[in-house]
Amino acid sequence: LQMSDTVELIRVSTKDNVEITIPQKIAEQCGTIRNLMEAVGESGINSDFVIPLPNVTNSDMQLILNWLQRFPPHPTEQEVETRHNSDNKYCGRTQIAPLERRFFEALPTTNALFGMLNSAMYLDIPSISAAGSSYMAEKIKDMTVEEARAYMNLPDDIQGWEMDQMKDDLLWLKQDAPAPSTE
């Protein structure tokens, strides 16, 4: 999308009616905003143009903007799997960069993480979606069922025949020989 040099800032309106002015380069990292700007066209973008984001709150937007400013997009090389990587924390593969991991660890609550991830999905930001998903997977990897349920605030609503079947499968699978090696 070729924009005029005069239009460098984009105004967006969040779910809680907060208007935020963000640089165009950062805004275009969001696929949703980029598609909307392309649909409106250059002629439609003026000083009064405000992009509504009905599914994104201001707090989530601030986190996303903070992320986009700290981790600008760049062509990433495919990471070589190695067991000697000091940041290895997950099955010998570093799926998330250390700085990105620290960003998520600094979030105050899981609500902030879920909200940010939800908003990133809505705004179509692959970097946050991938990193956030990977971080969540790291967190819940070694958790038991009860721990994961508590961490993710999930209801214990599996019951009836499905629970009986799961218990039966678990009991059946527990009769395994010594654990086979994973992939």
Place this chain on the structure above:
Amino acid sequence: MPLLAIQTPPPEGGSSMTSSKMTTPLLKTPSLLSITPSTAKSRSTPQFIARVANSMLFELNKSQIKARIKLGLLPRGLTPSPITPLLTLEEPDEEAMRESPRGTSDGPPSLTSSRRSSRVTLKTVDLHDYLSSVLVSSPSSPSLLIKHPGKHSSSTPNLHSLLAASAAFSTATRLAKGVAALPMPMTKLPPRAILAILTHLEGEDVYRMAMTCSEIRKIAIENGKKLRHRRVRSREVQIGKDRHRADRLIFSVLRVPRSMRDGIPRESGSLEDLLPHLVTIEAKMTFGSDVCVGALRALLRRLFDDRLLAPTAFHFTGGANTKGNKVCGADLRQFTTESFIHFCAHFKPVLREIQLATTRHFRLSPRLLSLVNVVEELGCVYERPALRVQMEHLENIIQVWRSDGNAHSCTLHMRRPLADAEELEEGLSKVVVETEERNGEVMVSSLTVPHGKLHQVELYFVFH
């Protein structure tokens, strides 16, 4: 974290109204008082919110504030105005302004410190502006401590303080209702976000996460192909005819190795019912006598593609019971050599062994030996008529195998070829022929064919 921050207008008159704190940049609407959260306490948040709400209601009722919020309803004694206000303000009635005795307090002391009764009907005020400014921006800290600006005079209650009380009450009740929705469950994320998280997990973890709640389990099962499965290698599958119904098959999944403590094995007329979700069973499959293997082709392919079943070996048994000309064993007559090779190649590289021990088979040809490029062990016994392999057949197989840069070792158990040891050594380059003497006759017992280009990769023929 503060719940909201609203700027307070400069105080007018003699009332000492403290200025509020600007705690978040979210709201800049003119405000009444600051509502800042209390420090984190161990007391139950919903109960505290309810107490705050109840105390506000108590105070409002006690001071006899009557708000008229009804469209088109004019206050008593006032002339109609072209603009119908939402609320009208009238001078308080002195008789109505009595300090009612303080009742039992069920809220913080600061809320019950002011005792006044007034009868005020607010006029020409858009209460919506004030109430809409009360937003819940941080659901993680719903605890409230409503601070009053100070002692209130006994004179006419300040309009702003009354509106603030009403707004705070609205906030408290709204929070009390909304507190049950906190915190946000992960199921609020879109399904593709949950799926993206599950794709980063190993099979064991996916299986465990699928046990947390029904929503995640549903997403995991529906997208089983995209997720890693828990692998189980200590099972084998046996397929046989139902003794009571000739048209029905019985599938059994047995533990390997078996013991007395295994209990009743899992059996069913449907193989899918035996296979748990999100688990890949890597198992040897044994097809018993009279089992029509051709009819199971589609099922086995689908289970393999869905990653529920990964056959490591095919044993087509039953040929040992052959008597005379009556063929016996697993039924492979629906196949041809090419279709059988194509069927087995579908399970590459998981499938490592094929044992043909049945007399109910298709017309075997030496092209069957091309399975050396698919499996690591191939056996053929009891075949009728016997599979006879010529020298040129062996040459073709070895040539194709040696030309493959990804070739692997394979052991073949088959009938002796129609060539003696000398012919094999001369006709096949760089092979090792072993012989044995039987009944005074020297016979070729085995043939070892090294790959040549790949280290320790060889074909090993065992002849019978």
